[in-house]
Amino acid sequence: MTATRIRLTFRGRVQGVGFRPYVWRTVKAYPLTGFVRNTGAGVDVELQGDAQQLRACRRALTLHLPPLARVDTLDETRLPLIETETQFEIADSQGKASGARIPTDIATCPNCLNELFDGSDRRYRYAFTNCTDCGPRYTITHSLPYDRAETSMSAFELCPACREEYEDPASRRFHAEPNACPQCGPRLMLTDRFGQLLKGDPIAGALQIIGMGRSVAMKGLGGFHLVCDATRADAVERLRGQKKRQQKPLAVMVLNVESARRLCHVSDAEAEALASVSRPIVLLSKKEDIDALLPGVAPGLSTLGVMLPYTPMQWLLFHEALGRPQGSTWRDEACDRVWVMTSANPSGEPIVTNNQEARERLNQVADVFLLHNRNIVVRCDDSVLALHDGQVLMHRRARGYAPDPVLLQNDGPNVLATGVPAKNTLTVLRGREAFVSQHVGDVGDSLSCQAMEEVCHHLLELTAVRPEAIACDLDPSHYPSELAEELSGHFGVPLIHVQHQHAHIGAVLAEHGRSGPVLGLALDAVGLGDDGKAWGGELLRCAGGEFTRLGQLAPLPLIGGTRAVREPWLMAVGLLCAMGEDAEAQRRFGRHPAWPALAPQLGKPFDGWLTSSLALWTGAIAALAGLCKEQRFDNEAQQKLEEMAEDCAPLPGGWRMVDGQLDLSPLVRHLLTLEDDACAIASLWHATLAAALGDWTVQAARQADLGTVAIAGGCCANRRLMSLLLERLTEAGLSVLRPIALPPNDGGLSLGQAWVARERLLAARPKA
Ligand SMILES: [Zn+2]
Ligand SMILES: [Zn+2]
Known part of the structure; x- marks a missing residue:
């Protein structure tokens, strides 16, 4: 037998995911010595023993990784033997971060849920239960390496029972840095808006307030949520009024996928996303009459943002609401509780994260505060995504x-x-x-x-x-x-x-590992162009760090300056005036209170900003269709217009292309004849716009001899437009790159x- 010593260097998502106990358990099956430790760059494993055993062990180490781990690279180095070594052990972390990563926050795992709701477990109803497979990570970590001392859990000393778990490589909580129990870990508390502690069980107390149609500010993983009963019009209206978000759709939390199916249509891919360990808000298509059940939550929109519980605290609210049921079957059964669960940030401000700040900033918003004493190190909102033809469309x-x-x-x-x-x-x-x-x-x-x-x-x-x-x-x-x-x-x-x-x-190319040259199609809101104009509907030839512009949407005057971004009716006026239809603009919008201030600017050469933004073109059409004169939330005009649209054929001759410029005014002239038939306008707009963009892009690709199109920009959230456009581009033989991991x-x-x-x-x- 020949003894050998090697070092395996794992890089990737290998810290905070139970990687070291996994290595320890795996290596224990072989007659090898050495150690495993976290380093600033990842995890090092040193193994010594018979060369054949060593090879078998090395293979085994790559076979059954822990569920949250991801190995990006694995390097091997030969080392001199260490004669004195007698066993394999887990060594202390070494070095400051240089290549290591912090894992993301992970939803409570099934094992922890079993303990949470087991009356005989020492963690029964303990709101900070976690293990190496689940719990907070990113939001509690100051710096690397990922060790308890570098997290906000350093304020809590482990009790003997927790320390034993923490030090036992056979335990699910071996080096679970946020490990805690009711004896030694963070605690929940319920206070009123003056910071006065309220007696009794905090979860039961918070639930009672929700039951009264009031709202609770609840401290979560990456910030506070405002919570109320989504089925009570008075509660939602109160929360909205306080939050100064009159129309913005609110997200809701339900117990499980079965409960979500009561409200919305849920495909298999959507169910999978809802229940994934990342637990995003998933935008689902509403069932009919759901607005009556959830008055004021997402009024007038066809989608609803839904998420499932991801912290023990949230699970405890459902458990309490159902009368503290025994066993685990209740976790999978449909439940009729629906709570508004929206980021607590007073109108446009960042999400609130600490207790003191919560009392100061949410004073007018929340009736009680469900708090705890584990600090949030970094703000992190809930993620939002939708699925479109089985593909993820990230929103946030x-x-x-x-x-x-x-x-x-x-x-x-x-x-x-x-x-x-x-x-x-x-x-x-x-x-x-x-x-x-x-x-x-x-x-x-x-x-x-x-x-x-x-x-x-x-x-x-x-x-x-x-x-x-x-x-x-x-x-x-x-x-x-x-x-x-x-x-x-x-x-x-x-x-x-x-x-x-x-x-x-560039973001699309980065994500897909390409460097070009490709044809870039930006379907966007507004960004400063290198000619000083407001770009947003552009065809770019992109290669490496450089680009040249091949085309743009016909520019519109930004009447009223940047105000027009929030007030689409101003874009409609700009569009009509650009077409020489000043009288039509006055007929349609002359009664607007802001008209008299605007009128003197019209009828003479426009000397303000011009924009080629597709989002602003779309806003103009939404205003002409009478769907959205002023946006009450981001992207409202585009969303309303998209929801109104039905399948139809594109308008023949609805667009022109002159010197790379795409002009849709022939379509607009036709839309004017439809007066206020919003459905016809929306349908014809989408069908013709997709055909025009397709035509324009294919022509540019041929002229520039490019076979790949990268599409990005805020208008990609328009599923109808994207479906129609992608069909045209692929039919023309172009390959299309789109953002997947990022919005x-x-x-x-x-x-x-x-x-x-x-x-x-x-x-x-x-x-x-
Ligand atoms: Zn767990
Ligand atoms: Zn403990």
Whole structure:
């Protein structure tokens, strides 16, 4: 027998997922010595013994990984023998983070649920039950390596029973960093709005308040939720009134997939997404008459955002509401409880995370506060997605997904990108990994700027990256660009500006491991173009870090400036005036209170901003159809117009193409004759727009000799448009790339900025 010693270096999602006990259990079956330990870069396993046994063990280690683990690379090194070694053990962590990753927060696992609802278990009804397969991770971690001392659990000393589990490699809680029990861990409490502790069981107390039609501010994983009974009109109206969100659709929580099926149509793929360990909000198509059952939750819309419980606290609310049932069958049976579960952020501000802040900022919003004393280290909203033809369409990527990296095709300089003010995210590129932060949200007021800066520092801390360049938008006037400039000075590295729509296409290329050349089709809201105009409906030839514009949608005047983004009727006026239909504009909108202020600008040459934004074109049509004059929530105009549309044939001759410009005014002229037949307008708009975009794209692809189209931008959320368009493009023999892991909207933009910046740095390097 020949003794050998090797080191296996695992990289990927290998910390905080029970990887070391898995290795320990696996290796124990072989007569080998050595150790396993967390390092700053991943997990190292050193094995020593008979070469044949060693090979068998190495193979076994890659066969049955723990459910949450993902190995991206595995390297092997030969080492000299250590004669004194007698056993295989789990060694202490070593080193500061350089390549390791923090796992995402994971929904409570079935084993923990069994304990949670077992009257004889020491964790019966304990709201912070977790194990190596589940529980909080990202939202409690300050820095790497992922050890209890670096999390907000460091404030809680393990009791003897918990310590035994923590130190026993055979236990499900071996090195479960957030391990806790009622004796030693965090506690729940219920307070009134003055911070006064309320007596009795906190879960029962909170439920009583919900039953009275009032709302509870509940501290969750990545922030507070506002909770009320979704079936009570008075409760929902009260919560909305307090939250200043008059129309915005609210998400609901139900017990399980069977309960969701009572409200909505749920496909197999949707059921799988709902019950996945990431537990996102899934946008489901409502059953008929559901608005009557859930008055005011998502009025007038065909979809409802639904999620299932993912923390013990949420499970406990259902358990309590059902009268604390025994056994586990209740967990799978349909239940009629439906609760509004919406992020607690007073109108547009970032989500609230700490107890003191909750009492101050939610004082007018919540009647009681269901709190606990485990700190939230970083904000993280619920993720939102939809499924379309079985494919994921990400709307908001946050809890359960961040900070899992997108894997890139190639290595390159480390870059930080700061995104844009709408649906902000940040991205750090580290080697082949692209860490896209959780959704930060809209960045405008001082609170949200502060929240963004916190996420930025946390992301740099967790990835241990010192950026070699900072990427940001072309527009220097908003906070994400200001922060980028500041950081570029701080690190003494170049600041690289990336055009908005180019970044959208860049994000798609990054995700698909391509570098071009491709034809980029940006179907978008607004972003500053390199000619100083407001772009948003563009055809770009993209190759590496560079692009050239091949075409655009016919530009419309932005009447009333950026106000037109929120007030589609202003876009309709702009569209009509651009077509020389000033009288028609006055006939349709002349009675609007803002008209008299507008009138003097009309009838003379327009000297304001022009925009080629498809979202704004769509807004104009929604306003002409009488569906949405002013948007009360993001994307309302497009959503209303899409929901109104039915299948129909495109209007022949509805568009023109001149010098790469796509002009839809022939279609608009026809739509004007339909007066206020919203359904006919919406149907014809979608069918003709898809045909026109298809025609335009195919022609440009042929002229530029490109076989691949990358599509991105906020309008990709329009499922009807995308279906029709994709059919045309694939029929024409083009292959199509779309965002999958990231949202097509501005939430994915920071990845594109970082990727384009890296491509430019690589191109500028002297060739070897
Ligand atoms: Zn568990
Ligand atoms: Zn304990």
